[in-house]
Amino acid sequence: MEAAISRINKEGPSDARQVRSRNALTGALLELLEEKPFDQLTIREISARAGTGYATFFRHYATKEALLSDVASEEIADLLNRTLPVLHDSSSFDSTRALCRHVGEHRNLWVALLTGGAAGILREEFIRQARELPRDFAEVKSWLPADLGVVYGAGATIDLLAWWLSQHDDYSPEQIATILNRLVIAPLIGGERGRMQDVAG
Structure with a gap:
C-alpha cells in the first residue's frame, strides 16, 4: 500500500543538491507553520530558517503558495x-x-x-x-x-x-x-x- 501511495507524489528534482534544498525549504515551512499563520510568513523568513539563500527559493518555487x-x-x-x-x-x-x-x-x-x-x-x-x-x-x-x-x-x-x-x-x-x-x-x-x-x- 505504501509503495502505491508513494508513487502518487509529484515528481521532484533528482539532483542531490536540489533535493536537499527543497527538503530544507519544506522542513522550514513545516516548522514555521507551528509558530505562526501562513499569511504572516515571508519568503525571506522561510529561506533563513531553511539555511538557503533567498535566490535559491525561487529556483524551486515561484511563490510561497507553490x-x-x-x-x-x-x-x-x-x-x-x-x-x-x-x-x-x-x-x-x-x-x-x-x-x-x-x-x-x-x-x-x-x-x-x-x-x-x-x-x-x-x-x-x-x-x-x-x-x-x-x-x-x-x-x-x-x-x-x-x-x-x-x-x-x-x-x-x-x-x-x-x-x-x-x-x-x-x-x-x-x-x-x-x-x-x-x-x-x-x-x-x-x-x-x-x-x-x-x-x-
Whole structure:
C-alpha cells in the first residue's frame, strides 16, 4: 500500500543538491507553520530558517503558495499512508479516528493548510491522490459512479476537517471522527467495514 501511495507524489528534482534544498525549504515551512499563520510568513523568513539563500527559493518555487502546495501534497500522502491500511483491515471508524487524531496532533499545520487560504489547493490535491488509490476495499454500488464516490468522499472529508479547525469550540478528534464516519465514510464504504464502532455507540 505504501509503495502505491508513494508513487502518487509529484515528481521532484533528482539532483542531490536540489533535493536537499527543497527538503530544507519544506522542513522550514513545516516548522514555521507551528509558530505562526501562513499569511504572516515571508519568503525571506522561510529561506533563513531553511539555511538557503533567498535566490535559491525561487529556483524551486515561484511563490510561497507553490511551496505550500508541495507540502500539502506530501502531507496528504502521509495521511493516506496512515489511514488507508486501517480502513483496509478494520472498520471505517478506526480509519477516520486515525485520520482525525493525526490532524489534531498537527493542528497548527492543518489549520494553515485548510483555513489559511490553501483549502482549495489541498482539496484538489486530496481528490487527485484519492483517485489514484486502489479501490478494492470499497463495496461496489451499482447506483454510484466510482469516481463520484471518490470526489465526494475526499471533498467532504476536507470540508469537514476545515470546519472543525475553524471552530472555537473544543471538539475532540473522536467526536469529529464519529461525525465524519457517520456523515461521509460509512455510507460510501458500506458492508462490514462500514458498520458503526464509534464512541457514540
